[in-house]
Amino acid sequence: MPLPLDDIRIVEMGQLLAVPHLTRLMADMGAEVIKVESTIRLDPHRGDAFYGNNPGTQPWNQAANFNDQNRNKLGVTLDLSKAEGREALLDLIRLSDVFAVNFRPRVLQNLEIEYPTLREVKPDLIMLTSTGYGSTGPWQNYGAVGPTTEAASGLSSMTGYPDGEPVLPELPHTDYVAAEHGLVAVMAALLHRQRTGEGQLIDLSQAHAQTATIGEAILDYGLRGEVASPVGNSDRLSAPNDVYPCAGHDCWIAISVASDQMWASLCSVMENPSWCQNPKFNSNESRLAHSEELNASLGNWTKSQEAGQLMHRLQAAGVSAGAVATGKDLLLDPHLRERGFFEAVAHYPDSGLPALPYVGRPWKFSLTPGQTRSAAPTLGQHNHYVLGNILGWSEERIVGLEQSGVIGNAPLDPPTAAPLPLERLLELGAIRQADGDFESIVRRIIQAPQ
Amino acid sequence: MTTPAALQGVKVLELGHYIAGPYCGKLLASHGADVVKVEAPITGDGLRHRGPFAGNDPHFEKSVPFLYLNTSKRGITLNLKDEQGSALCRELIQQTDILVENLAPGTLDGWGLSYEALAEINPSLVMVSISNFGQTGPYRDYRASELVEYAMGGLMYIFGDASREPLKHALDQAQHKAGTYAAGAALMALYYQRRTGQGQWIDVSIQESLAVSLRDTIGIYVYQGAVRSRPPADNKGLGRVVRTSDGYIVPIPYGGVDWEVLANFLEAPELMADRFQTAQGRLDHAQELHGLLEDRFKEWGASDLFHKAQEWGLVFGIVQNVKQVLESPQLQARGSLTEVDHPVAGAAAYPGSAAIFSATPDRPPSPAPMLGQHTEDVLSEWLGLSSEHVRGHRDKGIV
Known part of the structure; x- marks a missing residue:
């Protein structure tokens, strides 16, 4: 089946999320992505969330986040400090369209793989550097991860409980936002190359990608002198618009009333209790002014309701409402399942993993739908294929590289993975529930017809 | 042109x-x-x-x-x-x-x-x-x-x-x-x-x-049957935001930092106590540790702390408001x-x-x-x- 990017080859030297997520999306849409890894410094994503919480003998091949972000890719390990490792990388770049890295300028310089050097190897190369704050400017060599770029972007200063301290989510949100913007940038450059034959360097700042999504707040300072601070879940435009407790432990529903008509519908679903008739609540302006009292009364009613059922009842009445979903809720969600959002992925036998569901893509293409063709590579899995079939190096030479440690299938210094037991994570409050029978639940998800 | x-x-x-x-x-x-x-x-x-x-x-x-x-x-x-x-x-x-x-x-x-x-x-x-x-x-x-x-x-x-x-x-x-x-x-x-x-x-x-x-959310259920939730306020990992004398920083390296570098940088020899030397130990003594670190951070301004930490190779972040972003x-x-x-x-x-x-x-x-x-x-x-x-x-x- 043809795919939009099936004539594109990408060499990726990324870790964690910002670059791997970008190339994963392109791989799903047909690009051949060769992920270059190191056996000396593993991608940190190979180091956690192991299957069954059991590191086993090869934990680096059983890690959830790595396997999520690197499926459909070919995996090769190269020691770039050795001449032949570097030669292999340059040869691969010579045969590729895009080189995507998330190293800081200092690291690229040390490895002698800066854009001017690579352009000599491959004149129409598109090279993407994705770094915390960009590869130019006074912060170019600053280390960064998702939460620190989110903090610097301006987003955190406005996010949190009303007038409280800044709150960051427990995941690297900005890494994804940067990957999304990087995808747009790489595709724009590919279209330019398609038209003109010219390649280029794209210097992406992860923090700035995040800032671009809060442009209205930056502009609001310029136009009104307003410095935004946390407002919780309210948008200060309409009320009620918040999350309310529901029956059960830690169950919630989001309700957003956008008009007087929606307010009337909400009241009628509640069977018009007397407090609804209070004139304080008969216009949006007045509801906003009395939102504390309004939220208390509404929450008092929702707390005896089951969140999922209430969502459907409110939606049937035309009220914007959604139950707050856990990861498990999403996996079992009938809407996402009907849309085929989760895809079953069969793993390579040497990973020791069964077929498992993974999230798909946020888009559906009518003519060339994306697809998961293969699971994430185990460490160094495609060394022979990539060096032999793509570069045409002899088997003898490849075996020699194995012997001299230029390539390999195991970490040079295997990490001692000692994950906390789930019982301890429950105690610490990092998770709320651990299902002993999850394997059969998960199996049913991928077996049920969608 | x-x-x-x-x-x-x-x-x-x-x-x-x-x-x-x-x-x-x-x-x-x-x-x-x-x-x-x-x-x-x-x-x-x-x-x-x-x-x-x-x-x-x-x-x-x-x-x-x-x-x-x-x-x-x-x-x-x-x-x-x-x-x-x-x-x-x-x-x-x-x-x-x-x-x-x-x-x-x-x-x-x-x-x-x-x-x-x-x-x-x-x-x-x-x-x-x-x-x-x-x-x-x-x-x-x-x-x-x-x-x-x-x-x-x-x-x-x-x-x-x-x-x-x-x-x-x-x-x-x-x-x-x-x-x-x-x-x-x-x-x-x-x-x-x-x-x-x-x-x-x-x-x-x-x-x-x-x-x-959603990192760790759907995957952690599929891989471990665990349902992630919001962490307690005093036990955040990635998302910890800490107050300084004049703003907030994000001291990421709680998990993977070179502990000795951090102790030297903060001039806090008490961080070298045995109980803080392993990830497990730091978790077990989390409250004491957070208290210790937060006392140190309060002696700094956010901007100084951020830039100095970067000089030491520590991946700290800084919370910037929209005005600070514009002036960055x-x-x-x-x-x-x-x-x-x-x-x-x-x-x-x-x-x-x-x-x-x-x-x-x-x-x-x-x-x-x-x-x-x-x-x-x-x-x-x-x-x-x-x-x-x-x-x-x-x-x-x-x-």
């Missing part, structure tokens, strides 16, 4: 309103596409009526979010509910590479502008439709707000403190994410169209735009802010796009179009209509 933009010659028609469609159009425009935004006569994009407004004046040319999300576009008005209006739109679509829309699913069908109908007149059209829950499935017609998307997209449940209600990010991250994914998808489909001549329809869901980017030497050095002067709303610094292109620099942004500002230009340039012809349409309320 001006350098060519990356998307030079790409024609985009945007039937977008509020956030997601317009952000998609804005990104395409920033890379040089010719983006024409279609609005309803008289009222325009609903976002024009949402504040805050420049100078606190609730005028439809002064909506701050509208001004930001519609830079570098041309604006026309077209009454799509009128048959002649939708016929004009079809003529424009015959000239279009990418059609971006984020109306409720089914809305365009009602105006004779379904993908099937449009593909007949322009088989190479790339149409991207962004909606709350996608164009199919049982929730297709469910209503949503940004807050409801956060709830149903799975980000909210793990966001905030265990003892309090779940939180969302400020403003409209879900809708911006969907707009960004839509722009990437549209360009992938355009790349394919340029190779094969074939267009297609792309269905982007805001809910899925959040659900696709890093943004300034990268030329990432541009002064844009809007004829009605006035001048201000606008953040530009996230990437610097060596061969095809982004166009400096031009101000958001005033309602119907480019109707005559575009109808003349794209369709060859005369001013008289356009005037006739205007008299009938079609444009």
Whole structure:
């Protein structure tokens, strides 16, 4: 089946999320992505969330986040400090369209793989550097991860409980936002190359990608002198618009009333209790002014309701409402399942993993739908294929590289993975529930017809 | 001579309103596409009526979010509910590479502008439709707000403190994410169209735009049967924000730091006590440790602490408010802010796009179009209509 990017080859030297997520999306849409890894410094994503919480003998091949972000890719390990490792990388770049890295300028310089050097190897190369704050400017060599770029972007200063301290989510949100913007940038450059034959360097700042999504707040300072601070879940435009407790432990529903008509519908679903008739609540302006009292009364009613059922009842009445979903809720969600959002992925036998569901893509293409063709590579899995079939190096030479440690299938210094037991994570409050029978639940998800 | 933009010659028609469609159009425009935004006569994009407004004046040319999300576009008005209006739109679509829309699913069908109908007149059209829950499935017609998307997209449940209600990010991250994914998808489909001549329809869901980017949430259930939740306020990992004498920093390396470097940097030998030397030990004595570190951090200013830590190779972050972002030497050095002067709303610094292109620099942004500002230009340039012809349409309320 043809795919939009099936004539594109990408060499990726990324870790964690910002670059791997970008190339994963392109791989799903047909690009051949060769992920270059190191056996000396593993991608940190190979180091956690192991299957069954059991590191086993090869934990680096059983890690959830790595396997999520690197499926459909070919995996090769190269020691770039050795001449032949570097030669292999340059040869691969010579045969590729895009080189995507998330190293800081200092690291690229040390490895002698800066854009001017690579352009000599491959004149129409598109090279993407994705770094915390960009590869130019006074912060170019600053280390960064998702939460620190989110903090610097301006987003955190406005996010949190009303007038409280800044709150960051427990995941690297900005890494994804940067990957999304990087995808747009790489595709724009590919279209330019398609038209003109010219390649280029794209210097992406992860923090700035995040800032671009809060442009209205930056502009609001310029136009009104307003410095935004946390407002919780309210948008200060309409009320009620918040999350309310529901029956059960830690169950919630989001309700957003956008008009007087929606307010009337909400009241009628509640069977018009007397407090609804209070004139304080008969216009949006007045509801906003009395939102504390309004939220208390509404929450008092929702707390005896089951969140999922209430969502459907409110939606049937035309009220914007959604139950707050856990990861498990999403996996079992009938809407996402009907849309085929989760895809079953069969793993390579040497990973020791069964077929498992993974999230798909946020888009559906009518003519060339994306697809998961293969699971994430185990460490160094495609060394022979990539060096032999793509570069045409002899088997003898490849075996020699194995012997001299230029390539390999195991970490040079295997990490001692000692994950906390789930019982301890429950105690610490990092998770709320651990299902002993999850394997059969998960199996049913991928077996049920969608 | 001006350098060519990356998307030079790409024609985009945007039937977008509020956030997601317009952000998609804005990104395409920033890379040089010719983006024409279609609005309803008289009222325009609903976002024009949402504040805050420049100078606190609730005028439809002064909506701050509208001004930001519609830079570098041309604006026309077209009454799509009128048959002649939708016929004009079809003529424009015959000239279009990418059609971006984020109306409720089914809305365009009602105006004779379904993908099937449009593909007949322009088989190479790339149409991207962004909606709350996608164009199919049982929730297709469910209503949503940004807050409801956060709830149903799975980000909210793990966001905030265990003892309090779940939180969302400020403003409209879900809708911006969907707009960004839509722009990437549209360009992938355009790349394919340029190779094969074939267009297609792309269905982007805001809910899925959040659900696709939830690290450790779906995967940890599939791999371990664990349901992640919001951590207790005093036991955050990644998301720990710590107060200094004058602001907040994000001292990431609680988990993987070279502990000795941290102890030396903070001049805190007490951190070298045996009980803090392993990850397990630090967890077991978390409260004592946080207390110790936070006392040290309070002796610093946030900016000094951030820059000094970076010099020591410690990956600390700094919380910047919008004023600090605007004044940041890093943004300034990268030329990432541009002064844009809007004829009605006035001048201000606008953040530009996230990437610097060596061969095809982004166009400096031009101000958001005033309602119907480019109707005559575009109808003349794209369709060859005369001013008289356009005037006739205007008299009938079609444009």
